[in-house]
Amino acid sequence: YDDRDGKIWMDGKLVEWRDANVHILTHALHYASSVFEGERCYDGKVFKSREHSQRLLKSGELMDMAIPYTVDEIEAAKRATLDANGLTNAYLRVVAFRGAGEDMGVAASRNPIRMAVTAWEWGNYYGDAKMKGAKLDIAKWKRPSPETIPVAAKAAGLYMICTMSKHAAEAKGCSDAMFLDYRGYVAEATGANIFFIKDGEVHTPLADSILNGLTRQTVIGMLEDRQIKVHQRHIMPEELEGFEQCFLTGSAAEVTPVGQIGDYNFEVGALTREVAEGYEKLVRA
Ligand code: PMP
Structure with missing residues (x-):
């Protein structure tokens, strides 16, 4: 570079x-x-x-x-x-x-x-995985407590564990890693926020230990405009089994479907595609 x-x-x-x-x-x-x-x-x-x-x-x-x-x-x-x-x-x-x-x-x-x-110029953040569904590892490191470091800052120091976790994920053939936070709740990926879909409703971690991404906020607004219920809440990793779809959001990642996290599989379903297409339209509007 x-x-x-x-x-x-x-x-x-x-x-x-x-x-x-x-x-x-x-x-x-x-x-x-x-x-x-x-x-x-x-x-x-x-x-x-x-x-x-x-x-x-x-x-x-x-x-x-x-x-x-x-x-x-x-x-x-x-x-x-x-x-x-x-x-x-x-x-x-x-x-x-x-x-x-x-x-x-x-x-x-x-x-x-x-x-x-x-x-x-930077194409798809996750390369070919973009619409096929990215494969994520679960990171060994945890997002820190807001009492340890200001988690709302997009600060270099917070990315040390991101680089380590993404390297470990790539070594296992994954595109990225998903962090749990210091309490064990599902947090975010190394450079993107995470969303889940079940029964036509959307679930995403509460922004109390993660970066409250601008794309995250945009997507929540988009879903709510479409009368789709968005639950911002603490999500336990055991819940991954019950979710049908999953996607990541970020300025670089845009809306990227997730096909697998650890041993859990997700389909790249209609609502995920709708969100991805809706976002693509919005950014060029
Ligand atoms: N979480 C982390 C750790 C990130 O690095 C990013 C990318 N900035 C995001 C979430 C998504 O934020 P945004 O949508 O504002 O790009």
Whole structure:
């Protein structure tokens, strides 16, 4: 990803893709002082763009990092990045992090908070699994308690167990891993929220230990508009056996059907397809 043509917005200006580097003493590299967003641009328009920028600022606040840009400035940076790379259908990655500076210890409140925006073409997050139904492993690690780390922040540190769990899942031939949370309830995948369907109703984990994804919120709204009941509640892993369908939601994952979690199987059914198609229409509307 690093040695190629293109432009990256970094700290207020566009730089050459291959020159968008940071110093090795960047605080974020050592202590995970970084927050980010993953977004998709469809036909020239970033879906829920302002909501993503607002969440980035919120994540910064939650992680004690004052990001020195406004929502409007972040919006302009995203626009500039897409335009500079001639992209209309793309994935955007916005990252804000504590840079190198005065301090190299855990505390580094005087170090600058930096920001970068990159964009590139990224197809289906789960590749060919997209409409066939992804296969998920159950992660060994648990989503932490909100008393351990601010779980509502899209913060780099929270992704360490995601990378480990997704690597373990891929080694078993799965596309992703599903986490339980610190209490043992079904939580989310490593980069997506999870939904289940039974008897025409939808069940999804309560957003009390997971990232309350923008796609999750969009899909819940879509279902409710269609008079489909959505239960946001604590879900025990034993319940997986009784669910008929399952799908994941995320800005990158969009709506991806799940065919299998551990030993439990799900059908890629009509309602899952309807949600996936409805979302596809909505993002291009
Ligand atoms: N959970 C996790 C852990 C994620 O990384 C993501 C992707 N941002 C999501 C859920 C889905 O969030 P969104 O729909 O806002 O992309």
